[in-house]
Amino acid sequence: MANSVTANSMTSDKTEPASAANSEEPVVVFEGVSIIFDVKPVIEDISFTVMPGETRIILGPAGCGKSVLMKLANGLLKPDTGTIKVFGQDVTKMSENDLYKLRSRIGMVFQESALFDSLSVEENVAYRLNEEKVPEDEAHKRVVESLRFVELEKAISKFPSELSGGMRRRVSIARALITKPDLILYDSPTGGLDPITSTTIVELVVKQRDVSHTTSLLITHRLQDAFTLATYQFNTETGHMEKLPNNGIVPSTRFLVLNEGRIVFDGSTEELVHSDDPWLKEYLS
Numbered sequence: 001m002a003n004s005v006t007a008n009s010m011t012s013d014k015t016e017p018a019s020a021a022n023s024e025e026p027v028v029v030f031e032g033v034s035i036i037f038d039v040k041p042v043i044e045d046i047s048f049t050v051m052p053g054e055t056r057i058i059l060g061p062a063g064c065g066k067s068v069l070m071k072l073a074n075g076l077l078k079p080d081t082g083t084i085k086v087f088g089q090d091v092t093k094m095s096e097n098d099l100y101k102l103r104s105r106i107g108m109v110f111q112e113s114a115l116f117d118s119l120s121v122e123e124n125v126a127y128r129l130n131e132e133k134v135p136e137d138e139a140h141k142r143v144v145e146s147l148r149f150v151e152l153e154k155a156i157s158k159f160p161s162e163l164s165g166g167m168r169r170r171v172s173i174a175r176a177l178i179t180k181p182d183l184i185l186y187d188s189p190t191g192g193l194d195p196i197t198s199t200t201i202v203e204l205v206v207k208q209r210d211v212s213h214t215t216s217l218l219i220t221h222r223l224q225d226a227f228t229l230a231t232y233q234f235n236t237e238t239g240h241m242e243k244l245p246n247n248g249i250v251p252s253t254r255f256l257v258l259n260e261g262r263i264v265f266d267g268s269t270e271e272l273v274h275s276d277d278p279w280l281k282e283y284l285s
């Protein structure tokens with residue numbers, strides 16, 4: 001089988017290194033991060049680390065601060081206290097110019113796809129390349145390659161309004177992958193999709209993870225998607241994901257669970273499912 005993700009006994013945290021990252025250094029580090037909106041703390045004293053090649057799944061009830069946390073990681077929001085390092089650089093202290101450069105290494109899949117309705121699929125996917133003044137021929141080649149990855153080459157000339165929700169989400173993923181990022185931030189990539197379409201999107205995330213070993217943060221409201229990510233690997237021969245044998249767990253998948261702006265869990269899949277915490281047990285049931 002042409003796979004490089006290995007099942008383990010649910011105890012090791014070893015991960016495959018991300019292609020362009022130093023495997024020794026964490027990709028994302030939050031230390032004592034808090035942010036207050038209108039006198040209300042939305043993120044409170046959060047600390048966690050994401051290592052190269054890790055897929056960090058972020059769970060928690062609606063409004064607990066998941067999207068805010070992701071915007072903090074991308075430098076779109078600044079915390080009131082604490083430090084946030086991405087690729088070793090403190091994003092809380094960076095100028096907009098430096099943040100712009102840093103973001104060329106970060107792919108972002110926004111909630112609800114966030115495509116530009118007036119642009120074609122090709123223009124949407126090429127957006128970042130156009131900003132970086134990549135020559136047209138080269139940009140076109142890369143758009144085709146990126147759309148092929150999400151199995152949507154045929155939609156290249158269409159407009160977002162002509163696409164289904166699942167197709168728009170695929171375009172959004174193709175747009176995030178076009179710069180071959182070292183970190184991908186997925187904000188609810190299956191939000192608002194039906195279960196079958198959601199599974200096709202999760203399969204894409206699994207494919208991206210297992211083909212490129214890119215570090216990622218992924219918010220999901222669907223526990224089923226989270227556990228699929230933790231227990232399935234991509235088979236490049238069949239072109240589909242499949243469940244790991246013997247109840248195996250993908251070792252590079254870890255969880256962060258938030259509630260009311262605080263971390264209530266930070267650990268492996270096995271630790272999560274075996275947690276005795278009453279709140280977590282209720283949340284997972």
Ligand SMILES: Nc1ncnc2c1ncn2[C@@H]1O[C@H](COP(=O)(O)OP(=O)(O)OP(=O)(O)O)[C@@H](O)[C@H]1O
Pocket residue numbers: 037038042060061062063064065066067068069221
């Ligand atoms: N820019 C902002 N200004 C003021 N309040 C904000 C801002 N962004 C988010 N909030 C508030 O912060 C809280 C957390 O929002 P966030 O979007 O992070 O939640 P979430 O966990 O992602 O929710 P959901 O699962 O519903 O997407 C919410 O109460 C929200 O109203």
